[in-house]
Structure formats: C-alpha cells, structure tokens
Amino acid sequence: MQALLTELASLLGNDDLLTEPADCWPYGCDNSRRQLSPIAVAFAREHAQVAEIVRSCARHGVAITARGRGTGTAGAAVPAPGALCLSFERMNRIIDIIPGDRIAIVQPGVMNGELQSACAAHGLFWPPDPSSAAYCSVGGNLACNAAGPRAIRYGTARENTLGLLAVSGTGDSLRTGCYTSKGVVGYDLTRLVIGSEGTLALITEATLKLCNIPEARHTLRAAFVDFAAAARALTRVMATPLGVSALEFMDRHAVALIKDLPGIDLPARAGALLIVELDGPRSAMQSEVAALRRALTDDGTLEVRVARSDTQREELWAARKALSPALRNIAPDKINEDVVVPVSKMPKLLEILDSLATRHGITMVNFGHAGNGNIHVNLLTDFGRAGERDKARKCLAQVFEAVLLLQGTLSGEHGIGYDKREFLGLEIEPAALALMKKIKQQFDPAGILNPDKLFVPTQSPPASPAN
Amino acid sequence: MQALLTELASLLGNDDLLTEPADCWPYGCDNSRRQLSPIAVAFAREHAQVAEIVRSCARHGVAITARGRGTGTAGAAVPAPGALCLSFERMNRIIDIIPGDRIAIVQPGVMNGELQSACAAHGLFWPPDPSSAAYCSVGGNLACNAAGPRAIRYGTARENTLGLLAVSGTGDSLRTGCYTSKGVVGYDLTRLVIGSEGTLALITEATLKLCNIPEARHTLRAAFVDFAAAARALTRVMATPLGVSALEFMDRHAVALIKDLPGIDLPARAGALLIVELDGPRSAMQSEVAALRRALTDDGTLEVRVARSDTQREELWAARKALSPALRNIAPDKINEDVVVPVSKMPKLLEILDSLATRHGITMVNFGHAGNGNIHVNLLTDFGRAGERDKARKCLAQVFEAVLLLQGTLSGEHGIGYDKREFLGLEIEPAALALMKKIKQQFDPAGILNPDKLFVPTQSPPASPAN
8 A cells, every 4th residue: 555655655745645534524525424434535636546545556466546526425435445546626627619510528527517617608608507616526426427407408418428538447448439529439437437337447538519508598487386287388398399407396295395485486385396498599589488387287287487697597596596505404314316207107106105204204305407317306305313324215115116117317417326226127137237347347457447436346255065 | 040930920820920932021121222131020019029039039049130220321230140120020019109198108100200190180299200200100209319509508318308118139128217207226228228229139119209390480581692601601690599490501512413403492602501490479479580581681681581381391301302403413422411510610511521521532511400400411423333342432531631720520310220330439439439339238238139230340359279
C-alpha cells in the first residue's frame, strides 16, 4: 500500500493526493448516506494520469472507486473496501464547445450546471438535468446515465453522448464512438460504458450532443381530485404531439405534505398534481397551451394554472420543490427509490403501493417523472426504532416485485451501486447477467474498477469436503 | 451437414427449410451485390425455434448468417462461407402496439413500412426511415442501426429501441433493456446488440419507442450557386431551434446529373441543393417557414421554394429521388459510401473529394444527410475496364483517410459487413478493437454468428520455424 502511495505521490504531487484519514473522510460517502473511507484520494488532472493511476493500482492489486461529486443515491461512489478514491473534481475543463456541430467536449469533472451556462451562451443546452445539476459532475452523470425531467423529450445521458475517451481496468486508453451525430462503426462501447457506474472504464473525456434552446417554454400545473383523474389526463397528454418537455407528478401523500405550507396555493381537495412544461416555437405557444389545458381537463380536474412569467413559473414549481425538505421534516430516515413502470401502469402501481403502505404500516410518498413512468417511491421510516429497518426492507422487496410484475424496471436514473445490487437478479435474467459479468471481466480482468458495485460479489467457493 | 439439415427439417418442417441450390441462391446476396449461396435457408417463426437452430448449428459447427430482407449495402446479410441463412421474413408479426406507453412490440421480420402504417393508425411513428423502408425489415434495421433523413431530429435505431429479446451464439435467450422509456439496471446490452450486424446475438423480438406524429410538416428546397453557399446556410439553420426533421443535400455533381431531367425545375446556375423538412405544431408553421427561408438565404442563394401541397412536396423531393436512377445510367458500377464528418467540416471534405476525383480520374457524386454530416459518396466506375477496380480502391482508401483526419467516421448508417472490415482498424484504435473482439467471444464463443463480418478474420498463426 505504501509503495502505491509513493508512486501516486510522485505521479501527482502531494497537492493532488490525500492520505490523512480526516482528509479522506469526506470522500467516503455519497447521497446514499453510506460511508467508508478510501485508503487515499487521488486527484487526476489529465487522461495520462488516470491511465497511470489505474496501472499502478493494478500492479498493487488495489481497487479504484471513481468519484464525480458524490451526489449519486445508490452508493456507486462510496469506496469499495480498501479502495483508492479517484476524484475527477480537479479534471474539470470544458475543452471545446463547437456550436456549428452542436457538440461539447468536456473533462469529466465539469459541473452539469457550469456546462449548461457555457452552452447557453451559444443558444445550446445538454439535455440531462438531474435535480442536482448545480453540484453534480458530467462524469458522474455519464457513469450513472443521469436524466431528469427533460428526459421525456430529450432523452438521458445515453441518448446525448457521442463518444468517450476512457481508461479500462488494464490502464488501456479506449476511444469510443465518434464526433458526429451518426456512426455505426463497430460495437457501441459508448453506451456500454455510460451507466456502468465506474465498473468498466473511467471516463476521462466526453463528446456531448447538444440541442438548441427552444424559443419559448411554458409551465402549467393541474390539480386533480385523485391520481385516477391525473392518470386520465396523463394518457390524453401523452397521446398528443404537444412539445412536452417535462411531465412531473405528485401523489396524494406528496400533496398532503406540502398543501398547507406557506406560498403553496392549492385547491383544498387536491389529491394529485401534474406539472407540465411545454417548449417549442414562440408562435405555437398560445395554441399549444390551450391544447394542453384541454388535455388536462375533465371532471376530475380541480384547476389548471398557467405561468405567465418566470415568477409564476417558480410558484408553480414551488409545490414540487417544497417536497424534499418536507420529507426530511417528518421522518428521520427515508428510502428513496426510483422505479419505473410503463406509463399506462402507473395507476395500478400507485394502488399497490398504497396497499403495501397500509400492510406494512409505512408512510409512502410518491412523485416523479410521470411522462417516463418513473416514480420516486419514498419510504419514510426511522431506523432508530427497533425492527423498522427490517420492515422497510420487506416492504421494498414487495415494491420491486410489483414493479417487475407490471413490466417495469428497478431504476430509472439512480442506478444500482451498492443499494440495489441484491435485487439485480430479480430483473436481469441469468443468461444476460452472466454476460454482463463476462463483459466486466474483459474491461477489467483484475476486477479493480469499483468492485462489488452493481453485482453481488461472487462467494468464495465452499471448502472442498476432502480437505 | 446432412445431420444438421435433418434436425432442422424436423424442427421447422419442410416448408420452412430450403435446401435446393436454386432455392437458396436468392438468399446469397444483399444490396452490396456480393453473392455466396448459403448451405440452406431456415425460416424461423418463433423465438424457441431460433434458439434451437442456434444450438443445432453450434453442435454441428455450422455458421449462421441472419437475414432480414437483404437490403443492406455492406454485405452483412451475405452468408459467410458454409453458413446457414436464418431468414426472419416469416417471423413477421406486430405483437402489440400500446399507444398509452408509446411502444410497439414486434418480431424482427416486420417490414419497416408495415410497422409505420400500423403505428400511424394510432397517430404514432417509429423514427428510423431508411430509403428502403417499404421493403426492409425492422430486424435488419436494428442489426445495422438503420437511420435515414429523420435521424437529425429523432435519432437512429439505437435511440428508438427500449429492449430486445435475442439469442446468443450459445443458444441462450437474452432479454435486454426494458419496456419503459428510462432504465439503468445493468449494462446496456440493447445498444450493444443493435448495430452488431448479427455477430453478437439474433434479435427475435424488439420493444420499440414510438413518437407522436407531428401536426404539420413543411418542405423547402433551396438552390445555391455552390456548396460553400449551401454550407453557410446549413450553419445558420443548425444554429436555430427550428424543428428541422430532415436536412438533405446534393453537391454540384449530383445536381448536374439531374438538372436537365424532365420534371426537375432548377435554376440553371444551381451548384448545390438543400432540401429541408420542418415539423411541429400547425400554429407555428407559418413563422417557422419564414424563419427557415431567412436562414437559407444569402447572396449565394438562387431560390428557395416552399411546398404548399403534397404534390408540390413530391416535386421538391423529385430532384433527390431522380438521383439513384440517374447514377445507374451513367456508370455500370458504383461504390456507394456513407462517411460522416462533423457538419462544420463538410465543405472541407467535399473540397478534398473533388481533388481526389480529379487525381484518380473517377467521377464522384455526393449527397446525403447534411444535418448529420452524413455524406453518401458515390464513386462511379466500370469494373469491366482494366485497372478500374484497383483505382477505385486506392481512391476510396484516401477518402477514408480524409474523413478520419476531419474527425469523421467511416459509416453513418450502412455498417461494416464485408465491405469495410479491412478499414475498421483505421478508425477503431487497437485497445477498443481488441475489446470488441473479446465481447464477441463472450456472446458467441464458438464464433458461429455471422463470422468474418465486421472484423477481418484472424489469420492462422504462422507455422513454427521448428517444423
């Protein structure tokens, strides 16, 4: 271990290597609230250093957990036991923005929000917009295939990345994809690495596909008597060619939590909310808003409000934004899931969630990206109370079971990390799972890239009875 | 071999197995004009049969080349030597279209055009629109990651497929991806299989992401004095948030070929064309068309025409559609490439193509998807003349060299197949290429799925000097 640290110090210099436990501590956690300090923290500033760090670690048999800004919620950035944390926060240059080609070339440590500002100067944006955009990195976005509300219209990181430069577990440099918006030369390693949570290769540069900022954007908020009414509206909205760029929902538990907060002006009977954003040409907005209002309205609709200004827009979103702090106030612990079901099956899933909440005596609050069927299921709990952790765990297993029965998936945008690896086998069938593990071995034969994430570690073979 | 055929006959019945050389002959070619008859043609009708066929072939060490409708241009569907042709043309059911979830579940043999008609009944469409849409299959589209003009706005097959059912080279069933428009559970095997030209797994079912048909669509055609003027217009168009759903170009050689044909009404001085389609809300069309007309216009623009009816729309596209027959008339042989460069580098590439054409004494005609920088370079030649084949080959190698120097890619939508496999190493660096081959081995350890495609076959090791 000391030999590795000596190598890293000579490679990076002392300023870019942390070895004191107190310095390493903050690099031991992410938003999953897990904590395990790395043996050291290395800050890379360029591709060649990353390749060198990987080769050093491979020689010394030390694992590497790559880190963007630690905003992930599934534990992917929490160091594996005995791992080095390779932080990309100082490898944070926007290398180029080429408006004529609508691409940006960036290092992985660039913050999402910073990239958006730089692109906006050219009338462009990069679609992935996780709620942590201001303080999460593009590299982390790619490692976890981040999305956000805009995914309904513009897709996730996988649909908005053209190519990568990366370092495999052997320290080899991999150039994947291309600089163009089309390309079919060889296998698609770009999308394979995106969403692989640092287990296949470490991304050191990305060529991102940008979009033109639309001329106009409008926000509407509709309150419904119950989710069934919201779901009917959702179906009608999905069936129109309207330029819907966000389609968020809150269920009755979520609405109840924030309804009486100051500044949140909602009908007393509100039992579900949809917040919808439209974008497109300015000349279309009046008729698009009218058409959207019609699609949102039937006898289960209590009101539809349209923002006429940025201030009003903020007011409409306030309901959604008040939710996270409100959740923190009512329960000390929260399990925040992000399951997905086909949009048409959301009413059924919410019904099942209600009955599971009752059966297990756990409060569940649900909201999320309705246009993708992506539901942030929040189990509110208090792990300090005896038996709570176990109860929540059982309930969660039944949530996942229901999601899969409805042809859904266990994670829409948070990923697997540590938190869901034991459930992976519920969704991925054995043949595909075995292939994924074999692919991992090709990228990382020594198994040093973020080991134990995504997959449950293979148990050591049982001792032979002969011994 | 006879043992395999007996097994296949008992599995499929005699009607779904062709063994007579005359019957097999039509299954030996694709649009690359290569021809090599398969040892037999098996028609699968369901997933289980495909798995069984693969297992039989694996047992007997016989290769399999899967076939949609043989419209590919790179030879991917031309049987490998000694291979069985597994045709999907009778496995052609649309299993389900679910408008509320905007998905279609299809068998691979469904024709692209047939799928579009079925989707249109629900106000939906599947974005990939190769020019062969009426007679190519969705399975072939997926195997080659097909695209077409709409890719500029809606993406290629990879951006519009949610999940697959497939059979690996070991006969294992692989379920990849999901039924939802978001999902990050495990590695992205869906995109890995898409575009792999039948070398990793055989697709037996696909869950496709559909889009709402836009309310309105308008077509404009602009004629320019030269490509430099067209390129300036292209840059201006790309910088607007206009809803451009196709952005096609023809260079001066292409324009010269069709300018004087009956029904093609073009300015005498026309040296380049752009054909642009806009789609979006009806209420926006008037101002969008006006804005597009402005973006298309400077002092190098000769005219901008706007189609006011379907008939006029057909007239504007007539210029583009007359091109393929015109090409056939002037040269017996044609090498049709589909290189891509960043949009901003198209003028430079066209300049280089012109000088290569002069240097090699080969006529080159260029057109394609300008919005993606995807250029169909056509080398017109006559292989009957001595030395022509060699000359074309040398010229082509220099075209590829120029494309890669401009940060382009060798194929935007046609793929590699047989035709470009020897050039793969020019674009894909050794580490990535080695990984691709290792991934192939995991999916297909016996190497029976479309061997010799994509990669140049590994040579036998040289005889040891000791022997």
